[in-house]
Amino acid sequence: MKLVIQVPCLNEEQTLPLVLESMPTSISGIDTIDIVVIDDGSTDRTVEVARAHGVTHIVRHTGTMGLARSFRDGIEYALSLGADIVVNTDGDNQYPQARIGDLVTPIVEGRADIVIGDRQTHTIAHFSPFKKVMQRFGSWVVNRAAGTALPDAASGFRAYSRAALYRLNIVTQFSYCMETIIQAGNKRIAITSVPIETNPKTRESRLFKNEFEHMTKSAQAILRSYIMFRPWTLFATLAAVFGILGIIPFVRFLVLQILGTAGNHLQSLILGSALIVAALLSLALGVLSDLLKTNRILQEDALERLKEQRHGPLPPHR
CATH class of the missing domain: 3.90.550.10 (Spore Coat Polysaccharide Biosynthesis Protein SpsA; Chain A)
Structure with a gap:
């Protein structure tokens, strides 16, 4: 060797x-x-x-x-x-x-x-x-x-x-x-x-x-x-966090509306909407990143074959 x-x-x-x-x-x-x-x-x-x-x-x-x-x-x-x-x-x-x-x-x-x-x-x-x-x-x-x-x-x-x-x-x-x-x-x-x-x-x-x-x-x-x-793990986790945080203001808004509390509580609706949008964007990024990961794996396989052609094949047990 x-x-x-x-x-x-x-x-x-x-x-x-x-x-x-x-x-x-x-x-x-x-x-x-x-x-x-x-x-x-x-x-x-x-x-x-x-x-x-x-x-x-x-x-x-x-x-x-x-x-x-x-x-x-x-x-x-x-x-x-x-x-x-x-x-x-x-x-x-x-x-x-x-x-x-x-x-x-x-x-x-x-x-x-x-x-x-x-x-x-x-x-x-x-x-x-x-x-x-x-x-x-x-x-x-x-x-x-x-x-x-x-x-x-x-x-x-x-x-x-x-x-x-x-x-x-x-x-x-x-x-x-x-x-x-x-x-x-x-x-x-x-x-x-x-x-x-x-x-x-x-x-x-x-x-x-x-x-x-x-x-x-x-x-x-x-x-x-x-x-x-691990793009899907990361972005799916972010989507779940944003989604849960986004539901809380929506629930607060609905509860206050049902109880008829004074004020329109529009700020809860806006915050909840922003967080839900962030969750959807994170989910979309997760899907896109996972597809790119598949493409990267295929490219790395091709690069490994190229290295073998340039520098010689690996021993059979490898």
């Missing part, structure tokens, strides 16, 4: 040597290990450092395109190299490259198609209590949306089988972490995790400016992915 380890980088000339020097040179069940560095528009000597450490596979962006695009381009390049397994780590050396063997073992043994390194966020010293709570809450939300039971959904230290990569399609512009889990869960791709310990912090995150931005963008990615896979 061929393993490709991809390292997304943005101005990582200081930490990249630590990452590359700690890469495993042999792993049980793996015949070949290649390293790919994805340079996301670095303005320092990241590329020169990579080449000085023997990296021959480099994907370069002329400008900063973001982590999700770097991941997607790295995956495409790794598949073109004939990768059976792709591991994603990070250029800031936050992840323990020495544990890559443990990360790929469930895939080599055929027990999973995606393996996530559980950072055990409650033990990370530089995480504030608030961040630890939000990490657990975020993982809970993702697990609810994906139907999974992963302790650390935000971890970027991951291994993917070629079968999984053929079925995953990244569309977000922020971070692929949440989206891939929700896709994997809804597509019934086998996913598991292994506990790891992170390395000491080397710099602040460049993915977001503060925790509020991180939470906002992550919530948007989760909601968008959930709508893609």
Whole structure:
């Protein structure tokens, strides 16, 4: 089996040597290990450092395109190299490259198609209590949306089988972490995790400016992915809520009219009508979104066949 380890980088000339020097040179069940560095528009000597450490596979962006695009381009390049397994780590050396063997073992043994390194966020010293709570809450939300039971959904230290990569399609512009889990869960791709310990912090995150931005963008990615896979559930629930809330003012209006209470109580009629209209619109959006979901499934099936034609068919047991 061929393993490709991809390292997304943005101005990582200081930490990249630590990452590359700690890469495993042999792993049980793996015949070949290649390293790919994805340079996301670095303005320092990241590329020169990579080449000085023997990296021959480099994907370069002329400008900063973001982590999700770097991941997607790295995956495409790794598949073109004939990768059976792709591991994603990070250029800031936050992840323990020495544990890559443990990360790929469930895939080599055929027990999973995606393996996530559980950072055990409650033990990370530089995480504030608030961040630890939000990490657990975020993982809970993702697990609810994906139907999974992963302790650390935000971890970027991951291994993917070629079968999984053929079925995953990244569309977000922020971070692929949440989206891939929700896709994997809804597509019934086998996913598991292994506990790891992170390395000491080397710099602040460049993915977001503060925790509020991180939470906002992550919530948007989760909601968008959930709508893609369960649109009818979401919009039917909204329709039911609006419908029930809309009936209450109507009942109030009828009761007051029957009792002959002073006033025409037109405000109840207007509010009830607005809520019922919102319920009908939600129902219509649910039907339309569900039809679009069917179309998306057909397109993804065609895209999977295209990937097989471009990068080679999957093994028979997949």
